Every structure is written in structure tokens, then in C-alpha cells.
Amino acid sequence: MPGSQLRIVCVAGARPNYMKVKPVMDALEARGAEVVLVHTGQHYDESMNEVFFRDLGIRPPDHFLGVGSGSHAEQTGRVMAAFEPLLGQVSPDAVVVVGDINSTLACALVTAKAGPLLAHVEAGLRSRDWAMPEEVNRVATDRVSDYLLASSPDAAENLRAEGYRDDQVHLVGNVMIDTLFANLERARGSDVLDRYGLARGGYGLVTLHRPANVDDPGVLTGLLKALGEIAGHCPLLLPVHPRAAGRLAELGVPGGLRLVPPAGYLDFIALQDAARIVLTDSGGVQEETTALGVPCVTLRDNTERPITVEQGTNVLAGRAPERIVAAVTRVLADPPEPRRPPLWDGHAGDRIAEVLLSGGTAGDRRRPTDLPPGSR
Template sequence: MLRIVCVAGARPNYMKIKPVMDALERRGAEVVLVHTGQHYDESMNDVFFRDLGIRPPDRFLGVGSGTHAQQTGRVMTAFEPLLEELTPDVVVVVGDINSTLACALVTAKAGPLLAHVESGLRSRDWSMPEEVNRVATDRVSDYLLASSPDAADNLRAEGYREDQIHLVGNVMIDTLFANLERARATDVLDRHGLTPGGYGLVTLHRPANVDDPEVLAGLLKALGEIAGGCPLLLPVHPRAAARLAELGVPGGIRLVPPAGYLDFIALQDSARIVLTDSGGVQEETTALGVPCVTLRDNTERPITVEQGTNVLAGRDPARIVSTVTRVLADPPPARRPELWDGRASERIAEVLLTGGPSGQRARPTDTAS
């Protein structure tokens, strides 16, 4: 029986690690869940564990917040002796947060095989810390588990060998489909006095959008114009709370506390439009067939634009307003990528437990140049 360590550190990881753990355990693997504690508060952690039915972590590192260097260093320092104690066969990291990179670096030096879920995503924007984390994590990984063909193509273009690359589909969509009916049964719309199709949903949390008061003020100006024709609901991310309180929001935009997973899926599912800077929300709206406008100049998930319901608007207020106006008048057709079928985690388990079709499980002898 293989021992597999699965690492989570923050809210974006939870929806990705849950189906992978379930699929591995169904096939007899011993799964150890390690929570680094990169994000840890009631609204961003405990409620998601409850909503998703994730068991309490087997190990909690409690690293907390800090600068990128401080946080990454604390995770590495805490994870290294744990890895030596557990002696796993494989370590699975997901996404692109600091914990992902930190645990990947420790694993690569310690010897266990390393699998990266959501490998190959690229925004090509090096001002994003997540882009650095993605590229560096892929560089030291043995199993590159890609969620879409464009991600696999990125890896090939960077020189990775074909036997390292596995196109498995999107685990976020596994979790979405597994919980969609439960989400639709919640009373979140009634609690907020909303009707299906009668509001827009907004999320803002990227540092480039919320840390600069001038940028955030421009975004709020655009949202205020949009809210004149479509009322907007904005669950406040802890990162943005202070800035929003300081700047104030225009009329028509209602601030509410952060939503749990089920409530947030229900809010997306019934929205007329979603405006976001989140990569995961771009994917979820594509799977739900809900029009999405991304408040960024680029995306590491271009498949949501090419095959989904997502439109890039950038951060210029006038462009945002014109883009949203166009999307509201003529919504993009609902389309979902082929492998976003709710079975990505099963394909991941097949790769990790059998080595995939090639049957190879050895660490590669050469890597990307």
C-alpha cells in the first residue's frame, strides 16, 4: 500500500485536494493530509472543511501569514522534518500558493516522488507571485497533472518529457459537480434577498487589484456604473476588507461577509453575471455556464475564454463597463471543456497508483531545459 501525503494550505487548495484524497483512498492508498496553515480563519478555512466534508488534517503546521519569503521559509522548515518522519512514496501538491512551492522544494530534495495538480497553467505575467510558484513547482515535479490541453502544450513547449505529462482534467469541477445539488438546496439567495438572474456577483482579492488604492478605486468606479443596471453582491475577501472600508463602495454594490463553499457555488449558479479576478471562479462559471468577466489583463486559464463563458476585460474602468454591457446584452454560449467531467481525480489516482499507461514510476533522469 502506497503512502501518499496530500498538501493543502489555503482555501484555493481545499476544493482541489478533496476529490484527489477520496479517489486515492477508494483505491486503497494510505493518505496523510497535511495542512500548512498558510490561511487559517473561520471564514476561509473551517467552513470550507465542513462544507466539503474534508476530515480534520492529520498534521497541521500552523505557519500563518507573512511576506512571501517568510511564509515559504516557515513552510519548508516545518515540512522537512515531517516528511522525514512520514517517509511517503508520493507527495501531492495542488495549485500555486506559497505552500505549494515550499513543499515541492522540500520533497524534491528529500526523495519521494512529487505530483503537481494543475500543472502547466501559465499567465506569463511574472509580476504575479503565483506564476513564479507554478513554474518552479513544475520544474521539480515528477508527475505533471494538467487540467486542460493548453496546459499540457505549455509543458511540452518548455521541454518536459511526454511521460511526465498527464492530461487528467479539472479537479475543481469534480468538487463542483459533487456538491452542486447541495449548493442549490441552500437558502443563501433568500438570506440575501436575491432572485435567480437578478444580480451580479463580484469577487476581488488579487494583490494587483486590492492593494493599490488607485487601482481599486477605478474598479469600484466601474462596478458602480454597472450596478446602476444590475445590482451587485460582493462577498468581502479578508485581504480586501480594510481597503474597501477605507474607500467606501458606490450605491448598488452590497458588501456581505465571505461565503462558504456551498453558498458561493449557489451564488455563482444563480447570478446573471460574475465579475472576478479569481482563477477558480473562471473555471467554476465555465462549468456552470454562467457569463464571467475577468478583471485582469491576462489569465492562466485561457481555456475558459476559448471554450467557456469567460471574457477578459482588464482593469481599465471604461473597458470593464463596456465589456460587461456587451456580455449582459449578448451572453457567451455555455460550453465546457471535454475533460471537465467530474472524473479528473480518478484519472489522477490511476496515474499515481499505476504510473499511468506507460507503467513508469521512477523519477525522471532528465528534466526540462
């Protein structure tokens, strides 16, 4: 079907989505598709929202649902209630959801019942940790999707092992890296290092935001202990995620760990690119550091992005303070050799557009009829 005849809704809801949806939108519009951008409003404050739209050059959303925060059930339900009538009004041929946040699952469920084709960008990522809300969102979104757009070979293999058909699974590469490469030179022109008095290779960068790390005072206290010990050898910078700000204020931070406000996209890429080491609990940062060739230590017990460990610069350290310190010490002494996974080449958005624009209509349903074995 010619692209000019297709109307495609692209959904974004929170900061990790923006970097993923932009290459898809650009590639679809370049091929003549009509793209309708829906922002659910799951992230709504300036530091997590408008600054990223400005940095990335994303046009204002066509529809803003304004759902705000709440429990998982409240947030998911509000997105579904707001998205359902909008989907009927827009009447698209397909809906693209990205990542693994509550908005991803909510809009996927509405789309699956309403009838348009559904495409999931970053399909097949698996941590196999059912304590992570994101894991539930990933698996459930894949289950109701027609197009499963995988960023790495292991993700595609996960989907095939769960019983999805070959015609559903498409290895397209990593859209996060599309955005990274498209903006890297602009990021390197940022003055963020001068603003913070930093020298290239002279500091470590830290991010903390996952509930398992920041909502439990005992866990966060242990992480801060490890960071304090590391900061004695390498000064650390921590742009504070809103989720972690209150806890950090209550517990206090060790010397050598410097807290700064949340960074916009360009500033944060510049900080990653110039860091000696990055310590994170973010999946996207694991990918970006791998593409940049910057050593990364992940403060989690598992990762849904094992390719960043097997082929990238990432080391999985867990959350025990002594393991974190030992891992960082090893990495500082002997940084991993930079390697970039296949198809992380800046053209994933183009491959996604080709898949969607060469596909069928909503009448050509691609979803499996039986629950895939081993899907949970």
C-alpha cells in the same frame, strides 16, 4: 505497485486548495492508498478555513503546520522548515501538491530534495505575467515535479513546449469541477438567496482578492468606479475577502454594490449558479462559471486559464474602468454560449489516482535533467 502499499501525502494550505485536494484524496483512498493530509495553515481564519472543510466533508488534517501569514519569503520559509521534518517522519512514497500558492512551492521544494515522488495538480497553467507571485510558484513547482497533472489541453501543450517529456505530462481534467459537480445539488439547496433577498438571474456577483487589484488604492478606486456604473444596471453582491476588507472600508463603495461576509463553499457556488453575471479576479471562479454556464468577466489583464475564454463563458476585460463597463455591457446584452472543456466531467480525481498508483517508486525519477527551453 498495489495501492495498499503506497503512502501518499496530500498538501493543502489555503481555500483554493481544499476544492482541489478533496477529489484526489477520495480517489486514492478508494483504491487502497494510505493518504496523509497535511494542512500548512497558510489560511487559518474560520471564514477561509474550517467552513470549507465542513462544507466539503474533508476530514480533519493529520498534520497542521500552523505557519500563518507573512511575506512571500517568510511564509515559504516557514512552510519549508515545518514540512521538512514531517516528511522525514511520515516517509511517504509520493507527495501531491495542488495549485500555485506559497505552500505549494514550499512543499514541492522540500519533497524534491527529500526524495519522494512529487505530483503537481494543475501543472502547466501559465499567465506569462512574472509580476504575479503565483506564476513563479507554478513554473518552479513544475520544474521539480515528477508527475505533471494538467487540467486542460493548453496546459499540457505549455509543458511540452517547455521541454518536459511526454511520460511526465498527463492530461487528467479539472479537479475543481469534480468538487463542483459533487456538491452542486447541495449548493442549490442553500438558503443564501433568501438570506440576502436575491432572485435568480437578478444580480451580479463580484470577487476581488488579487494583490494587483486590492493593494493599490488607485487600481481599486478605478475598479470600484466601474462596479458602481455597472450596479446602476445590475445590482452587485460582493462577498468580502479578508485581503480586500480594509481597503474597501477606507475607500468606500458605490451605491448598488452590496458588501457581505465571506461565503462558504456551498453558499458561494449557489451565488454563482444563480447570478446573471460574475465579475472576478479569481482563476477558480473562471473555471466554475464556465462549468456552470454562467457569464463571467475577469478583471485582469491576463489569465492562466485561457480555455475559459476560448471554450467557456469567460471574457477577459482588463482593469481599466471603461473596458470593464464595456465588456459587462456586451455580456449582459449577449451572453456567451455555454460550453464545457474536455475532461471537465467530474472524474479528474480518478484519473489522477490511476496515474499515481500505476507509477514507479522514488528510484524511478521522472524529472528532466536539463532546464526546459522556454520555461521562463
